Amino acid sequence: MKSYAKSLAGIVSAVALGLSAGTALAAEKWDMPLAYPASNYHSENAAKFAEEVTKASNGELEIVTHPGGSLFGGGEIYRAVRTGQAPIGERLISALGNENALFEIDALPFLATSFDDSWKLYQASKPELEKVLDEAGLKLLYTVPWPPQGLYNKKEVASAADMQGVKFRAYNAATSRLAELMGAVPTKIEAAELTQAFATGVADSMISSGSTGYDSKIWEHVKYWYDVQAWLPKNMVVVNKDAWAGLDENLQKVVLDAAATAEKNGWAKAQELSDWYKDQLAANGMVVEGPSDALKADFQKIGDTMTAEWLEKAGADGKSVIDAYKAQ
């Protein structure tokens, strides 16, 4: 009798354990590393996406964002998601040029310089982008662009010659190359370390959007921003394919729906904020103006060189994407 009671208790606790293990398996938590500050619209948009998934799945899949490189630094996020250290994450696509030249297509100077053209370039490159990511064990969820890229510098820039020897912050291989072609000296620095880099004189110049200048209060160190409108790089949110396969169909649909909303909202927000950021730079004492004709011509020449170099790297696949974009 005693032993029966004991084994019954054993069965009861085993069932209870089984139940709680079952619940623990059903409710999943995904940490989502982000490279940019919490207050940036990319991060706010990702936080909304995470909230949406958590809500629409009734907490079955909880996504928690970690902005500002707090969980993984910007340079680590892609690898972290590939290797499954993080199931999902956001990364600047063009920073991955060393993985595949295609990732750099949205950082080619003057290929797509408006939001409309940037969207077209995204549509033209999406099948190839998805293919490359798939081969890397990733699934693309959504992209969001940065506003057009301009030139920040401590001193006035009349032409590229003024950039000779200037310490230049680069955020990918393309911006490093551009710096070299101007005669500047590039250093790769993630956005999270930007304020520090400008404060300590590690960098005196960079190419970026008004958004990142605003986030890092660049006016404390830099006086000029030239609205070159050179390109609009994008961030992408990717998910590890194994993590994705672990979701049932309903949850996958919840994530895809939230991703579609995030993409739509993110593109709209970037466009809406673009002029606002410029106004903020000016309101904080910066000189914000278009490039001189000489600077424009210098950039155009550098852009031609970089496009030719890229086409050589990206081969037939790259060329066919550019052709598809131009045919639209």
Ligand code: PCA
């Ligand atoms: N801001 C990001 C990438 C492009 C942009 O506008 C940065 O400077 O890191």
